[in-house]
Amino acid sequence: MNYDDVGEGASSPPQLAETEVVQGGGMTSPPLHHKESPVFAADRGAFWRHLRALGSVVKIEAGSPVLHGYYFTRRDDIRAALLDPVTFMSPPKTFKVTSFGLPLPQVPLSCGTRSEHARFGRVLHPLFSPKSLAPFVPHLRARSATLIDTVAATGQCDATEVADAYACQALLTVCGLPADDAEAALLIRAAVIGDSDGSAELKLFNWLDSGLGAGMRSPQRPAGILWPLVEGSGRDKNFPLNRVEVAAVVLLLFSVAGIEMVSAAICFSLLRLAQDPHMQARLRADQAQIPAFVEEMLRLETPGPAIPRVTTREVSIGGVTIPADSVVWLALESAGRENGGDEIATAGDGKILRQRHWAFGSGIHRCLGMHLARIEMVEFLTEWLSRIPQVELQPGFTPTIRHLPTSVTHLGSLILRWQVP
Numbered sequence: 001m002n003y004d005d006v007g008e009g010a011s012s013p014p015q016l017a018e019t020e021v022v023q024g025g026g027m028t029s030p031p032l033h034h035k036e037s038p039v040f041a042a043d044r045g046a047f048w049r050h051l052r053a054l055g056s057v058v059k060i061e062a063g064s065p066v067l068h069g070y071y072f073t074r075r076d077d078i079r080a081a082l083l084d085p086v087t088f089m090s091p092p093k094t095f096k097v098t099s100f101g102l103p104l105p106q107v108p109l110s111c112g113t114r115s116e117h118a119r120f121g122r123v124l125h126p127l128f129s130p131k132s133l134a135p136f137v138p139h140l141r142a143r144s145a146t147l148i149d150t151v152a153a154t155g156q157c158d159a160t161e162v163a164d165a166y167a168c169q170a171l172l173t174v175c176g177l178p179a180d181d182a183e184a185a186l187l188i189r190a191a192v193i194g195d196s197d198g199s200a201e202l203k204l205f206n207w208l209d210s211g212l213g214a215g216m217r218s219p220q221r222p223a224g225i226l227w228p229l230v231e232g233s234g235r236d237k238n239f240p241l242n243r244v245e246v247a248a249v250v251l252l253l254f255s256v257a258g259i260e261m262v263s264a265a266i267c268f269s270l271l272r273l274a275q276d277p278h279m280q281a282r283l284r285a286d287q288a289q290i291p292a293f294v295e296e297m298l299r300l301e302t303p304g305p306a307i308p309r310v311t312t313r314e315v316s317i318g319g320v321t322i323p324a325d326s327v328v329w330l331a332l333e334s335a336g337r338e339n340g341g342d343e344i345a346t347a348g349d350g351k352i353l354r355q356r357h358w359a360f361g362s363g364i365h366r367c368l369g370m371h372l373a374r375i376e377m378v379e380f381l382t383e384w385l386s387r388i389p390q391v392e393l394q395p396g397f398t399p400t401i402r403h404l405p406t407s408v409t410h411l412g413s414l415i416l417r418w419q420v421p
Helices: 038-042 044-054 075-082 114-127 130-152 159-174 182-193 199-217 227-235 243-257 260-275 277-285 287-300 332-340 370-387
Strands: 057-060 069-072 094-099 102-105 156-158 307-311 315-317 320-322 327-330 391-393 401-403 409-411 415-418
Touching (some): 114 243, 182 243, 227 243, 260 277, 260 391, 277 370
Antiparallel strands (some): 094 102, 156 415, 391 415
16 A cells, blocks of 8 residues: 655635535545645644544545545554554565665664564664664754854745754764765655655665675764674674665665654654744743754644554554454644644743654654654754844745654745845
């Protein structure tokens, strides 16, 4: 089954689809999937509130057939499904690139059992731990500063371009690959957007293979978290992952998992700051609150608002019987908003409160790069607030969202302006 997105989000105010008209302050049923819903594009909180009001399980039958399925809207049901990969299986995913005549699997996303996933986790989790990532923090901060300085004197920019460039360079830096390689950025962008025949994926795969191979042969290669992975698969016959699996992990990291979510989260954070001058001032005055702000933005503007699962047996949730082999959508963003509310939570003294969220999922498929994503966001926003004065949206500009083939909800553009000293 194909879970690719079905086009661009609508601008606000939206032209509502025939099946999703507004009456009496809310939508009438049946709703559309969030990727097609102009209500979601205009007001994410309103979309999830309406779905929760319809029930803990909402069947989506309108719109594109490839997006039909059952939304889980409540936190407890979503959390239980995330922790039960046997009943709620992550659908098998493959690249268009082939290996020995077969599509290359998107591992570990496609691992269906705890034992299979644990085999990858034993190798990968230490590489992406806070301890392993700590030495790269100064480099990520410097990357942020350099990119932001390129636009600081202009008084305006499309922030999506800056965020996209930073997320790409940050991942290359952490992996020990040339971060300023213009060809790499183009190849990654082409692979993320996707192509019909896999040629973009193959070009990126070949570039990564060449770069990692050259690094392995160089005694002066820069530090990078991927070197133990590549070296282990090539030299240790007892290494838990074979070369094909390592190649799949690396391609997944660059084409699906490692860039778009960070870029999207940064852009939604900058949009929130542009719309809230008081929050801008608060974070400039107390940068120690930036990590809490990041967590709240991940909760409220989750880059992957809902993720697909497939039932392996008939289940009953909230009085709704869901047949085996049905697609269910776990609404991670709805789970975070259900108890935490639809606004950034603050204490009486104005301090930002960290509310629990599920932006990185949970269970065996919890996001491998969650620590890296947090570090990247905090370093970028810290440098932005240090180097760019008070920002606002360009007059006349209306942000619109788009849904990428990686299932990430992103801003199509974000035109900001500020006064140049």
